Each structure stands twice: as C-alpha cells, then as structure tokens.
Amino acid sequence: MEFFLTRPRYPLQSFLSERISASIAGATNKVSKALGALKVNGSISPFLGFHRDKIHENSLLTIYTNLQIPMHMANSIETYIQSLPDDRRESFSKLRTIVKKNLPKGFEETFQYNMIGYVVPKKTYPAGYHVTPELALPFIHIASQKNGLALYHMGIYADPKLLQWFQTEYPKHCKTKLDMGKSCIRFKKIEEIPWKLIGELVTKMSPKEWIALYEKNLPKSKGKAK
Numbered sequence: 001m002e003f004f005l006t007r008p009r010y011p012l013q014s015f016l017s018e019r020i021s022a023s024i025a026g027a028t029n030k031v032s033k034a035l036g037a038l039k040v041n042g043s044i045s046p047f048l049g050f051h052r053d054k055i056h057e058n059s060l061l062t063i064y065t066n067l068q069i070p071m072h073m074a075n076s077i078e079t080y081i082q083s084l085p086d087d088r089r090e091s092f093s094k095l096r097t098i099v100k101k102n103l104p105k106g107f108e109e110t111f112q113y114n115m116i117g118y119v120v121p122k123k124t125y126p127a128g129y130h131v132t133p134e135l136a137l138p139f140i141h142i143a144s145q146k147n148g149l150a151l152y153h154m155g156i157y158a159d160p161k162l163l164q165w166f167q168t169e170y171p172k173h174c175k176t177k178l179d180m181g182k183s184c185i186r187f188k189k190i191e192e193i194p195w196k197l198i199g200e201l202v203t204k205m206s207p208k209e210w211i212a213l214y215e216k217n218l219p220k221s222k223g224k225a226k
Contacts, residue, residue, distance in 0.1 A: 075111070076111050077109070077110075077111050077116050080111065080114075080115075080116060081093065081096075081116075084144050088144050088149075088190075091149060091190045091193070092142070092144050092149060094195070095142055095149055095151070095193070095198070096116060096142060098195055098198055098199045098202070099118060099140060099142060099151075099198070099202050100118075101199065102198075102199040102200070102202040102203045103118055103140070103202050103203075104203065104205070104206040104207065105206075106120070106124060106206060106207035106208070107119065107120065107121075107139060107140075107207055108120075108121040108136070110136065112135065112136070112138060112141070113138070113141065115141040115142065115143045115152075116141065116142050116143075117138055117139075117140065117141040117142075118139050118140040118141070119135075119136035119137055119138050119139055120136060120137040120139060120207045120210060120211060121136055122136050124207060124211075125137050125207075125211055130218060130219075137210075137211070137214065138154060139153075139154050139155065139205075139207075139210055140152065140153050140154070140155075140202065145186070147186075147188050148186060148187045148188035148189070148190065149186075149187045149190065149193065150184050150185065150186050150187070151184070151185045151187075151198065152183050152184050152185075153183055153185065153201065154183055154210075154214075155204065155205045155210060155213065156183055156185075156201075157182050157183035158213050158214065158217055159205075159213055162204055162205070165204075166185075166197075166201055167180075169197055169200075170194065170197065172197075173194035173196060173197040174192055174193075174194040174197070175192065176188075176189055176192050
C-alpha cells in the first residue's frame with residue numbers, strides 16, 4: 001500500500017487538489033496573509049503537501065475558501081470555533097464532542113495544520129510525523145468547510161479493512177451517498193450527519209494500533225521510528 005510516499009499522495013492534499021482553481025486573479029495581498037497563516041514552525045504546513053517554491057497563489061485562496069477559514073486565520077481551538085457562523089458552530093461543536101467522547105485514551109487534542117486535530121503526542125511517539133518530525137503524529141482532523149463539515153481519518157486511509165467496514169455501515173445510518181476522498185469524509189447536509197456512526201468509527205483504533213499501522217506503511221528508507 002502506498003502511504004504518504006510522495007507529497008501528491010497526502011490525503012489532505014489530494015482532497016484540496018480536487019478543488020484548486022486557477023481562476024482567481026489580482027489577490028496578492030490576500031495571498032501574503034494566507035502564506036503567513038499557513039506557516040507551521042516557519043514553513044508551509046507539510047500536511048497540505050506544499051513547498052514555498054511550489055505554492056500557487058490561486059490555490060491558496062481556494063484552500064481558504066474550501067476550508068471556510070477567515071483570512072486572518074485562527075491560531076487556537078477556541079478562536080477557530082468562535083470564527084464559525086452560529087449555525088455551523090453548533091454542528092461543528094457537536095462533531096468535536098463526539099470525537100473527543102469516543103476517541104480511545106492516549107490521543108491528544110491540538111490545533112494542527114489550521115484545523116482541530118487529534119494526534120499521538122510526542123511523549124508517546126517522540127519520532128513524530130516523518131514528514132515533519134517536530135510535530136506530533138496526526139490521526140484525525142475535523143474542519144468546517146464552505147459546503148459542510150469534514151472529518152479526516154488517517155486510519156481509514158491506511159487500513160483497507162477499516163475503510164470497507166465504514167463503507168458498508170454508512171448506508172445503514174444515512175440516506176445520502178457517501179462523499180469521501182482517500183481520508184476525508186465530507187458531510188454537506190448537516191441534518192443528515194450519521195453521528196452515531198462517526199462515534200463508532202472513532203473508537204476503532206487506539207494510539208498503539210495507529211502507530212503500528214503507520215510504521216508498517218512508512219517508506220522503507222525511513223524504517224521503524226526509534
């Protein structure tokens with residue numbers, strides 16, 4: 001299985017790339033703000049899969065539109081939630097509550113990659129994410145986007161059995177067609193979000209299991225983290 005082997009295959013980037021447009025012009029000032037906001041420890045977030053020398057201005061603005069992130073950018077969980085419209089804040093808060101309630105012990109909530117994330121903390125897995133070792137190993141991220149909510153589950157991307165289970169269970173809980181990328185589950189109709197299924201999905205993988213699966217799929221050159 002290919003797993004984070006090359007930057008174009010990062011699941012979040014794959015999702016964003018589908019929505020990148022080259023039609024936005026004359027937005028230099030906005031792009032500058034976006035570039036600054038997307039910086040993580042002095043560089044562009046690796047989770048997005050971009051390098052400073054490869055960023056397209058129009059793409060960044062489209063990313064902001066799709067993630068429904070204000071151009072001034074949130075810098076914490078609290079400011080992210082407060083920046084959302086009232087109706088979206090309610091549903092997003094419910095999604096966050098369900099994830100936190102059902103997530104196995106050992107994961108840690110954080111603000112990572114300009115989203116609310118649930119990671120394996122460095123104290124548990126010092127090696128961190130192999131692309132950006134100074135950051136904790138990501139597992140789940142939740143985001144409010146232009147057309148709805150999204151849940152990024154790296155376990156689904158890495159474990160075919162878990163993916164098959166979710167795809168089989170989804171129609172039992174929701175009448176709408178599953179809208180999904182490699183790791184991103186999109187919910188455009190808030191009133192039809194399968195909350196119970198999301199809760200069950202979140203319980204399916206412990207930090208220990210995620211680390212083992214992650215290391216199993218690491219590029220051979222990286223090998224098992226020390």
